[in-house]
Amino acid sequence: xxxxxxxxxxxxxxxxxxxxxxxxxxxxxxxxxxxxxxxxxxxxxxxxxxxxxxxxxxxxxxxxxxxxxxxxxxxxxxxxxxxxxxxxxxxxxxxxxxxxxxxxxxxxxxxxxxxxxxxxxxxxxxxxxxxxxxxxxxxxxxxxxxxxxxxxxxxxxxxxxxxxxxxxxxxxxxxxxxxxxxxxxxxxxxxxxxxxxxxxxxxxxxxxxxxxxxxxxxxxxxxxxxxxxxxx
Numbered sequence: 001x002x003x004x005x006x007x008x009x010x011x012x013x014x015x016x017x018x019x020x021x022x023x024x025x026x027x028x029x030x031x032x033x034x035x036x037x038x039x040x041x042x043x044x045x046x047x048x049x050x051x052x053x054x055x056x057x058x059x060x061x062x063x064x065x066x067x068x069x070x071x072x073x074x075x076x077x078x079x080x081x082x083x084x085x086x087x088x089x090x091x092x093x094x095x096x097x098x099x100x101x102x103x104x105x106x107x108x109x110x111x112x113x114x115x116x117x118x119x120x121x122x123x124x125x126x127x128x129x130x131x132x133x134x135x136x137x138x139x140x141x142x143x144x145x146x147x148x149x150x151x152x153x154x155x156x157x158x159x160x161x162x163x164x165x166x167x168x169x170x171x172x173x174x175x176x177x178x179x180x181x182x183x184x185x186x187x188x189x190x191x192x193x194x195x196x197x198x199x200x201x202x203x204x205x206x207x208x209x210x211x212x213x214x215x216x217x218x219x220x221x222x223x224x225x226x227x228x229x230x231x232x
Contacts, residue, residue, distance in 0.1 A: 027094025034101045038110050047122045052109055053082045058129035061161075062086065063115040063149070064136055068096025070208040075105050078206065081129070082107045086115040116154070125160050131168045134207065138174040150181045155188035162230040167194070170226045171207065173216055178224035191228040200224045 023031075031039075040047070050056050061084040065071045071085050085108065087093050093112045100108050111118045136149050150170065158168050168191070172178050182199055185191055195201045203209065203225050213223055 023091050023094050026098050027091055030098035030101055031090070031094045034097050038097050038100060038108055040109050040111055042111070042113055042118060042121050045122065046124065047084070047109075047127075049082065049124075049127060053107065055082075057082045057107075059084065059127055060130040060132065061119075061123070061128050062132040062134070064133065065092065065096060066135070067092045068099060070134065070210055071096060071108075072099045072103065072105070073208040074206060075100070075107055076103065079107060082109075084109050084111070084123075086111045086113070086118055088112060088114065115149075116157070119157055119161055123161050126163050128158075128162050129166050131158055131162060131166070132207075133169070134171045135173060135212075136170075136177075138172065138177040145180070148177065148180060150177075150184050152184060152188060155185060155191070159188070159190045159230055164230060164232040166230045168228045168230070169204070169207070171203070171223060173213070173221055173223050175222060175224065178226065181224075181226050185226065185228045188228075190231050192231055194227040194229055199226070201227050 040052075049059055058081045060074070060078075060081050062071055063086050065085045065087050066089075068085065068087070071083065075083055085096060087096070087110070090112065093110060096108075096110060099105075133149065138148070155168075162168065168185070170181050170185075172181065178200065182193075186193060193199065203223070204227070207225070216223065
């Protein structure tokens with residue numbers, strides 16, 4: 001008797017692998033004592049910017065903030081904006097919460113869950129001024145390209161969540177992925193490539209230059225920034 005595969009629950013393709021890293025004492029302490037100040041969950045219900053931050057300000061969302069250092073720098077440089085950070089790896093989440101608490105930064109909320117599900121389930125439509133996706137996993141093998149987070153479905157979802165005039169900003173150090181990003185976004189309805197025919201923009205001042213990126217520059221590695229504005 002053959003198994004009816006049509007009855008199996010559909011499992012979405014994930015763009016990330018959940019790796020178990022070592023959480024330091026300071027990171028664990030930050031999560032234990034300050035998650036209540038910064039952390040949120042999908043189960044908390046729809047995100048309400050004015051309630052969470054006590055003001056209405058431009059809202060920036062970053063998918064996959066890594067260790068959080070560049071996001072912390074942006075929060076310090078842009079105090080007039082509020083930030084939502086999404087990251088599934090606990091050491092990075094702990095590092096960001098620890099840094100925000102030590103720096104007395106209050107323009108931050110954090111989700112440690114699948115970014116696509118956070119966007120779908122709790123982020124209000126037309127609420128985001130900027131979405132950031134910096135150095136995502138390139139899934140460089142061709143058979144794994146379906147795992148890349150930048151897909152037509154993401155472009156359509158972000159068009160719902162961005163305000164008219166809001167910007168989707170991507171950066172990668174893999175040229176093939178940069179070309180893939182551009183192909184997907186150029187074909188997506190409702191966006192304008194801010195670089196025009198050039199395709200890629202110089203690194204804007206609001207994106208910090210990371211140590212990883214500085215090392216890449218010394219070794220002659222390229223980095224590609226892409227910025228797409230949501231049309232009305």
